[in-house]
Amino acid sequence: MTTSSKLTVALIGNPNTGKSTLFSGLCGYRVRTGNYPGVTVEKKLSSTRWGETNVTLIDLPGTYSLSPRSLDEMVSVDVLLGRQVDVGEPDVVVCIVDASNLERNLFLVSQVLDMQKPTVLVLNMCDVAETHGVTIDIEPLSQRLGVPVIKTLAHRKQGLEEVKNAVIRAGSSDQVPTHQLFPDLFYAECETLSHQLKNSNGSPGEVPGYLLERLLLDVGGHVESHFVAQYGEEIRQQVAASRGRLEEAGCKVPAVEAIARYGWIRENLNGVLSRPEHHATTPSDKIDRFLTNRFTGVVVFLSLMFLVFQAIYAWAGPLMDFIEGGQTFASGWVVGLMPPGALRSLLVDGIIGGVGSVIIFLPQICFLFFFIALLEDCGYMARAAFLMDRVMTCVGLSGKSFVPLMSSFACAIPGVMATRVIENPRDRLLTILVAPLMSCSARLPVYVLLIWAFIPPETYFDGWVSLRGMVLFIMHFVGLIVAVPVAWILKKTLLKGETPPFVMELPSYKIPSVRVVLDRVYDRGKAFIVRAGTLIFATTIVVWAAGYFPGDRGELHQLQAEIEKIEAMAESEEAAEEQTASLVEKQNQLSASLIKQSALGRVGHAIEPVVKPLGWDWRIGVGVIASFPAREVIIATLGTIYSLGGDIDIDEELEDEDKAKEGLIAQLQTSQWPDGNKVFNIPVAISVMVFFALCAQCGATLMVIKRETNSWAWPIFTFVYMTALAYVGALLSYQVSMLFA
Numbered sequence: 187m188t189t190s191s192k193l194t195v196a197l198i199g200n201p202n203t204g205k206s207t208l209f210s211g212l213c214g215y216r217v218r219t220g221n222y223p224g225v226t227v228e229k230k231l232s233s234t235r236w237g238e239t240n241v242t243l244i245d246l247p248g249t250y251s252l253s254p255r256s257l258d259e260m261v262s263v264d265v266l267l268g269r270q271v272d273v274g275e276p277d278v279v280v281c282i283v284d285a286s287n288l289e290r291n292l293f294l295v296s297q298v299l300d301m302q303k304p305t306v307l308v309l310n311m312c313d314v315a316e317t318h319g320v321t322i323d324i325e326p327l328s329q330r331l332g333v334p335v336i337k338t339l340a341h342r343k344q345g346l347e348e349v350k351n352a353v354i355r356a357g358s359s360d361q362v363p364t365h366q367l368f369p370d371l372f373y374a375e376c377e378t379l380s381h382q383l384k385n386s387n388g389s390p391g392e393v394p395g396y397l398l399e400r401l402l403l404d405v406g407g408h409v410e411s412h413f414v415a416q417y418g419e420e421i422r423q424q425v426a427a428s429r430g431r432l433e434e435a436g437c438k439v440p441a442v443e444a445i446a447r448y449g450w451i452r453e454n455l456n457g458v459l460s461r462p463e464h465h466a467t468t469p470s471d472k473i474d475r476f477l478t479n480r481f482t483g484v485v486v487f488l489s490l491m492f493l494v495f496q497a498i499y500a501w502a503g504p505l506m507d508f509i510e511g512g513q514t515f516a517s518g519w520v521v522g523l524m525p526p527g528a529l530r531s532l533l534v535d536g537i538i539g540g541v542g543s544v545i546i547f548l549p550q551i552c553f554l555f556f557f558i559a560l561l562e563d564c565g566y567m568a569r570a571a572f573l574m575d576r577v578m579t580c581v582g583l584s585g586k587s588f589v590p591l592m593s594s595f596a597c598a599i600p601g602v603m604a605t606r607v608i609e610n611p612r613d614r615l616l617t618i619l620v621a622p623l624m625s626c627s628a629r630l631p632v633y634v635l636l637i638w639a640f641i642p643p644e645t646y647f648d649g650w651v652s653l654r655g656m657v658l659f660i661m662h663f664v665g666l667i668v669a670v671p672v673a674w675i676l677k678k679t680l681l682k683g684e685t686p687p688f689v690m691e692l693p694s695y696k697i698p699s700v701r702v703v704l705d706r707v708y709d710r711g712k713a714f715i716v717r718a719g720t721l722i723f724a725t726t727i728v729v730w731a732a733g734y735f736p737g738d739r740g741e742l743h744q745l746q747a748e749i750e751k752i753e754a755m756a757e758s759e760e761a762a763e764e765q766t767a768s769l770v771e772k773q774n775q776l777s778a779s780l781i782k783q784s785a786l787g788r789v790g791h792a793i794e795p796v797v798k799p800l801g802w803d804w805r806i807g808v809g810v811i812a813s814f815p816a817r818e819v820i821i822a823t824l825g826t827i828y829s830l831g832g833d834i835d836i837d838e839e840l841e842d843e844d845k846a847k848e849g850l851i852a853q854l855q856t857s858q859w860p861d862g863n864k865v866f867n868i869p870v871a872i873s874v875m876v877f878f879a880l881c882a883q884c885g886a887t888l889m890v891i892k893r894e895t896n897s898w899a900w901p902i903f904t905f906v907y908m909t910a911l912a913y914v915g916a917l918l919s920y921q922v923s924m925l926f927a
Contacts, residue, residue, distance in 0.1 A: 193357045194242045194274050196265055198298065199282035200291065201248030202568070202693035204310045207702050208282055208340040209245040212349065219709050227261045228606065230709075231273065236350045239357075244273055252297040253400065253443075254408040263409075266301055267394045278357045280349065282308045285315035285322060285337070286694070288459055292451045295331075299363045301396050304356040305333045308349055312337045314694045317469075319462040330454045332363040341699045367446040368399075371435050375402060375428040382424050386417045401425055402432075403443050470694040474569065478692075483573050491592055494557045505549035513542035521750070526743035528734070536730035545715070552711050554593050554600040559706040563698035572692070581670050582677030584608060587617040591669075594624035595662075598887045602894055603710060612681050618894060619904055620673050622887050623665035625879055632878050633661050639851045640871035657875075664879040668911065729885075733786040733812060742780060745773045786812055800877070800913070801870035801920045803859060813883050869923035873916040881912035 197212075199205040210217075213232030230245040246262045254260040261270065268275025281298050283291035288309070298305055309315075309322060328335040334352040338345030366373070376398040383393055400409040402425065414422050429439045477483050517534045524530050561567040567589070575585030586608045594601030601621045608614040637654050644653040749766045756762035781787050790808030797807045857865040882888060888901040895901070 191238065192240045193277045193353065194244065195278045195280060195353055195357075196244045196246055196276035197280045197282060198246045198262060198266070198294070199248065199308075199310075200250045200284075200294065203282045203284045203291070204340045205248060205282045206245065206706075207563075207699050208280075208308065208310060208338065208346075208349075209243065210699070210701050210705055211340055211343050211346045213243045217705065217709070219712070229273070236354065239354055241353075242274070244276065249294070251294055253404050255404065260408045260412075263396070263400070266298070266303065267396060269394075276303065278304045278306060278353050280306045280308055280353060282310050284693075285309040285312045286318050286320055288315075288320075288322065289451055289455065292454070293447050296365075296367065296447045296450055299331070299333070299365055300367075300399065302362050302364055304359060304362055306349065306352045306356050307331065307333050307335045308345075309335060309337045310340050311694070311696075313339055314696075317694070321460050323458050327454065327458045330458070332361075332365070341696065365450070367450055368442060369435075369437050372399075372402070372432060372437055372442070375432060379424065379428060383413075383417065383421070386421065402428060403440050405429075405440055468694065470565070470692075473695060474692065477566070477569050478572060483569070487570050487573050491589075497553070497557070502549035502553050506546055509542065509545050509549070513538060513545075526746035526750075528739070531734060532727075532730070535734075536727045548711055548715065550597050551600040551603065552707050554604065555710040556703065556707045558589065558604060559703040560698050563696075563702055565693045565695040568692050581673040582613075582681075583617060583673060584610060584613045587613060590617050590621055591624055594621040594626060597626050598622045598624060598884065599890050600710075602887065602890050605894065615895065615900070616673060616676055616681050618891055619676060619900070619907075620669045622882055622884065622891075622904060622908060623669040623672065623880065625662045625665045626884075629661075629878050633658055633875055635851065635854075636871040636875055637661075639854050640866060640868050661875050661879055664876060664915075668880060668915070672907075672911070729786075729812060729814060731785075732789075733781055733784050735785060737780040737783045739780060742773065742776050745769055745776065749773065781808070799920070800873045800916045801865075801867075801924075802873070803857075803865050805857070806865075806874065810877070810881075810883065814885050869920045872923050873920035876919040877912045877916035879912075880908060880915050882908035 197205055197209050209230070209232075213234050217230060217232045219228060219230050227247055232243045232245075234241050234243065244265060246265060247259075249259050249262055252259060252263055252266075254263050264270045265273055266276060266279060279298055279301070281295050283295065295305075295307060307328075309324065312322075315322065322337075324335045324337060334356060336345055336348045336352055338349060340346070376395065379398050379401060380393060380395075397409055400407065401413055404410060410422065410425065413425075432439055432442075477486055516538050520530060520533050520538065524533075558567070561570070570589065571585035573585065574588040578585055578587050587605075590601045590604040590608075592601075593604050598621050601624065602618050605614045605617045605621070608617060637657050641654050641657050645651065646653070749769050752765050752769075753762040756765060782791075786808055787804075789811060790804040793807050793811075794802075794804040797803075797810075802810075854866050855864075859865055882905045888905055891901040891904055892898055
């Protein structure tokens with residue numbers, strides 16, 4: 187019991203009950219998201235006010251049961267039992283079920299009632315139930331269960347006020363639902379285990395009765411592992427003995443739970459629920475005959491994914507250009523405000539460049555999650571996972587891994603974040619580890635530069651097929667091809683375990699909720715900026731400092747000031763270029779000398795013996811190191827090293843032959859080793875491209891992996907294994923190519 191002025195309310199239900207829509211309807215827009223302490227499970231809370239009552243709403247992870255076999259389910263149990271101190275113990279539990287699948291959904295309800303907390307049962311999606319010919323008499327159902335039962339249509343905001351009123355009444359009532367499903371012997375064994383835990387070493391405190399029940403019922407489950415870790419192997423032996431005594435008495439674990447709960451469900455629904463003898467064909471059934479067909483379903487799915495990612499690329503492009511323009515404006519404003527120096531360089535190249543490297547990905551992330559939320563809320567995403575499960579299972583992944591991997595071709599950052607749709611922790615982690623192998627758009631400038639500079643412009647089949655186009659196509663799929671054996675090896679070693687059977691409820695199709703879709707987009711965008719962005723920004727600053735220090739940049743700053751003064755006084759841009767040409771050339775040469783002296787340049791010289799077997803010299807090594815925050819940075823770095831400045835426009839060089847003869851492409855083509863031999867040739871170009879196709883040269887992706895796994899171990903592992911893989915791939919590519927050069 188609690189006062190009527192303040193309530194903590196937990197919402198629970200499986201992902202297909204419209205729980206998120208109901209949560210949004212009850213809480214308004216004031217939602218706080220984060221992770222529960224120590225785990226990667228998302229926490230979503232909202233503080234709102236219902237009349238005179240201040241309410242804190244907790245949206246628990248979607249789950250079909252409270253038999254904790256995953257982190258999501260364990261977190262839900264801990265919250266309901268008041269063991270998650272950061273959110274507090276709920277005063278009322280709102281259990282949301284799909285009214286058209288009431289028999290199956292009441293399994294979870296029976297487990298919630300076992301916790302003996304004030305509970306409100308919400309029958310959502312009643313319109314779908316009516317479509318199926320299902321009728322439910324809520325008054326006798328409420329009396330039998332001992333809890334309020336409310337019908338709602340959350341996506342139409344119908345029944346929300348009734349839910350609020352029922353929650354407030356339940357929170358101010360002394361009555362809590364009680365029921366005893368199992369034989370008396372079962373509860374006696376729970377008492378025995380409780381005494382044994384109290385007499386064990388340590389200070390166990392009071393163990394909730396529900397956890398003792400789960401300890402007996404869930405063989406090899408999360409609760410058993412937790413208690414063994416806390417109390418030692420002795421408790422496992424004691425639990426096994428209790429189960430043995432129960433089996434001897436005819437109460438076999440774990441079968442007793444299914445028998446007891448489904449028996450309870452049948453008893454309570456008898457005379458309350460009615461449905462047609464023959465299942466009526468619904469519009470969803472008719473659509474599924476086409477969309478889940480092995481042939482037409484796959485064609486529709488692939489076509490839909492193609493359109494989605496084309497839309498992401500097309501729609502995000504202008505916004506990304508706008509952000510880049512804003513970054514350029516901010517840099518120009520700082521340049522005009524203060525003289526050249528270390529502080530200006532920090533602001534322009536470090537801070538503004540670092541912020542820009544984070545924000546530039548935001549449009550892609552928002553559009554991707556807009557489409558994912560749209561497909562999830564309308565009911566199609568479950569069908570997509572069902573279709574792709576057979577293919578993904580071959581390498582130990584689930585059907586739900588397909589969309590995150592596909593999205594990684596645009597950018598691995600939203601791809602890694604999209605793995606949250608995967609419930610199984612092992613499958614989710616495996617998908618995260620291979621997602622960066624997909625060839626994202628950031629690799630394209632590197633491919634284009636090297637292909638145009640070193641791959642001959644040959645064509646085949648009367649000009650219909652070009653060699654350069656073929657190489658570009660192959661480079662885009664190198665990572666995907668390599669990801670297959672990598673996933674298989676990880677599944678057999680570090681992430682060893684059986685792929686769980688693919689069980690998914692196919693919800694009825696419905697019109698997506700605009701509010702739910704936009705809320706999810708906002709949450710994901712905010713999570714990226716607030717949590718991942720800070721780490722990405724810090725990494726960018728570190729790389730800037732390594733390329734700036736040490737070195738006396740006084741003369742360079744004087745040149746920059748003189749050039750800017752001439753540009754400000756010149757009558758036109760052409761006149762400024764003529765007057766500053768010699769100064770810019772001297773500036774570029776000085777910049778190249780300074781980067782050679784910097785910590786970054788010294789590291790490049792130090793690693794030259796390591797990269798020389800790949801056909802690289804120290805300059806390529808520096809470019810690779812500097813491009814850690816973002817792969818495309820290698821172009822600006824090489825431009826600086828080759829005395830061209832960091833403002834390199836590859837598209838302009840490809841379109842203008844005169845600029846190509848004077849630009850980075852020409853410098854790479856004429857670059858020499860100290861003995862006079864050329865550095866770059868076709869094998870070296872292939873070596874660099876293969877390295878970039880397989881390496882983890884994206885600080886943003888690694889920081890997002892840290893944020894999603896809640897551990898530094900996995901981003902470090904990703905960087906190490908991908909760098910080793912890229913090195914071996916580049917080595918083999920160069921050495922084999924040289925045999926035919």
